Amino acid sequence: MNATKQLLTGVRVADFSRVLAGPYATAMLADQGAEVIKIEMPGHGDDSRHLGPFTDSGSTYFTGLNRGKRSIEADLKDPEDHARLLDLIASCDVVVENFRPGVAAKLGLSYENLKAVKPDIVYASISGFGQHGTQAKRPAYDTVIQALSGLMASTGFPDGSPTRVGESIADVSAGVFAAFGISSALFHRQTTGEGAHIDIPMLDVMLAMQPTNASLHSAGSAPTRVGNRHPVSAPFDTYRAADGLLVIAVANDRLFGTLAQTLGKPELATDPRFATDAHRSDNDDALRIEIEEFTTGRTVTELCEIFDAAGIPNSPVLDFAEAVTGPIGSDRDLTATDPRSGHAFLGHPLLVDGTRPASALPAPRLGEHNADFAAPTDAR
Template sequence: MDATKQLLSEVRVADFSRVLAGPYATAMLADQGAEVFKIEMPGHGDDSRHLGPFTETGSTYFTSLNRGKRSIEADLKDPVAHEKLLDFIRTCDVVVENFRPGVAAKLGLSFEDIKAVKPDIVYASISGFGQTGTQAKRPAYDTVIQALSGLMSSTGFPEDSPTRVGESIADVSAGVFAAFGISSALFHRQATGEGAHIDIPMLDVMLAMQPTNTAIHAAGSTPNRVGNRHPISAPFDTYAGSDGLVVIAVANDRLFGVLAATLGRPELATDARFATDGLRSDNDEDLRTEIEEFTSTHTVAELCTIFDAAGVPNSPVLNFTEAIDGPITAGRDLTTTDARTGHTHLRHPLLVDGARPTTTLPVPHLGEHNDELRAPRPRTTIDW
């Protein structure tokens, strides 16, 4: 490990999860120093090993989600492998799974099964709709959850169709909440000696990720598509420059006064149409006309320089490559390269005492750590 402080360095994880939500969570734990053992199907492994894009050293997608982990092959339906898995889990602190509800029980790997051999286990279950209820056994993918949660219907422009967010945000958010739930349960275990079963439904997570839409609903309205603008604040949108779009984000009256002065139109701050945030939002199209009279005569780069100098929050609209490789992230130490594959991936987004916790273990070959299942390596037991 490098010199960063890793807050989970005494934690061992048995990770039965596949593809994205679970592996994203356990990658977060591995970066924080947890010893993560990825339990994979013999001969095939996690499906994400076979998902592109690929280089000559394998899937870049798999590398980004499984850096810092160890791989054990195990046939979960084989009785001998099952007994060995239970022996191994006795040495673990955490189990993570994203089977469809009911499958873990059929495999003899439910929370109750694991608790019988490891009473203080922290067990995390990630699924589309939770472990109970009428929808529990429905299959779910990210796009399904975006559609069912209302996020898709409120994303895009009014004249266009509902739009999927341009990332598997339901999966990733479920992974973040899983890592949070696991860490919280480990803290609880330290205080009480008790384990816990953490149930992470993707639908519930995606609903929780919409506080603005929740507020609109609570006020008696249904959130609708409003394009790039903020649904309740203005000016908070993309505006036309002479060569592209610039983001302007103003959410209070004082800052609107600064923007008005910067536009050379200080009188806009006292215009009856724009006197408050609510009025500005109600008169958003009139406000757009006033703003674009100025912005349309300048390039995006010029506008960003002008607004930066005035202290008005702004941005060009970057693509991912421009964001990750450009000057905006320079010096942030955001990426690292896997020693085995040469694939570049993002490091942990949080800093601990000013440094990013990072694992230096390479992405594992399938079954590279099978010896751990044959004879689990002893570990120091934490005195909870």
Template structure:
């Protein structure tokens, strides 16, 4: 555990969320020192407890999203347990939920309901389309949001089909924005004494995560699939090497000059087809031919060494195992191991005063902390 004082030390969270977006957000809060109580269905718990992959100690997926939390079983429809929940929430600073809009109100756990017992609550609602509007009650999964946001149609190669990004990026991004919104609201509460309802629509988040596509749209065009290349800069793509692909990323004239010298082709610097970044993008295929005349003569490792020495941004194309377990992450402390399950997970991605924040708690058994639900809290 990080020896320094954690940024959210003393904050208590009632977490009604499940599967991915909400649990990702509350894992971020738990890493920062918040005391997160995961409210789960009796006997079954969060669906992600039952999602693979599995080891003999349980779901590795569940561990990565719920390390550092406490688990309480509660039947949200039972009147006695509902009353106990409200008593418990009086001791909390934050509520996080990702019910479909309208469900929390039916359960008597809406923002308005919680404000009656905890007026300064910070309440975060994660949903597909937000709490209001004609689409609000539509069900949404990550792939649906990727498709509706335009991200899918602009991902992939021109001759291929629209392609889902290789992670549940809409869910994860919504989780990050939820953690940001909660932290901002906690700061606001500290300065004003007021709580807040933070509404995190996955669709809005996914649109906001596309600034380049936003710029293309604002200029009067529709973003299209361009493969691995950058839609407005060149050379910014994967290029053929003797044994695979190498990434070269050049987005300004100075770096292009360095690249042309490294390729042994200084004449490209004065070629009118490549005079500006826009020109290079318009003539990308001609520029690719010039670059690959050089790169196909070397292996990926050789090219990376050549470009590193010259100061040209580059990389091999790694798979996830190579990225996490390979030399590129040596000394970074990017992974951690849950002491209960032995599962490895990715640690908090930011550092505070040089250290990665982390909770000392292992992933919880279902209902492990029920006593906190049924007894009076001692939290001041």
């Protein structure tokens, strides 16, 4: 899986982040060729080293998030370690941290502190609510952000409770935006010579990840829980088959005409109730009856074959293992294996010139690279 072209080769990153959002971002950077130096608490390290699931080789969670990095131990309150870190940062292009706002300054590791050491540093801060404002120092975890962003209130079925998305989506999305912000700032630095402080508030990111809900709100509607259907398009939902559920996704009139023909009900395309996407959405219950008269008499496999042949977007509802190791996922070459632990993880989602970028380094043991950064090269 090693790439022939890694877009961030030559970039050096000092990574103070822990657990998920920051490490997810820096794993993306490491896959693209950046040298990522993970700075960890002596003796304990990143908390994710102690989060399951575990094998005899350690945490599979840690491996996936910290592939391709180096690890050094440093006591951030120790003067000698602090001097050593400043010396390291002087050789870096990027710093990533997810301390609670104000903590980096107390440790002498704020953007202002490090800009004095490396004037063109790109400094990324990930937090729940940003670096400024009345909520800045409030602690936040993914579930808190999902609840505060309105995402939870608009997820689930109408007769059920607000529902958490089945992944730490606020953390992961913040990591993606952090990698994007860092890459953008590196390009800006290349063209201007200026560094930048990139502030990544998880709440802002999670709000930005809801363009459909934002459009509903802008139009004066309150986003609500609608189950598996799309809030404004139909048919765009799960439908009953003889042996399970099938997704059908139709978002334009031409495709709906094809669906009507495939169902053996061409008259649906000219039915006033279903003439436009808006009409279909308003009459979704009636449309479901028409569709399920066809789908409930056939298996999911049969329906996928029928709809694939017609060019109608569809899918069975897979579990994660089926998604990754099934015929579609396995054809994508999605997984890699850590050469030391043997843990499998999902590789970089982007391809560069047709190749999936990946670092050759395994996830590091705690302090594995201490000797490479043993002492500052000058007194500070």
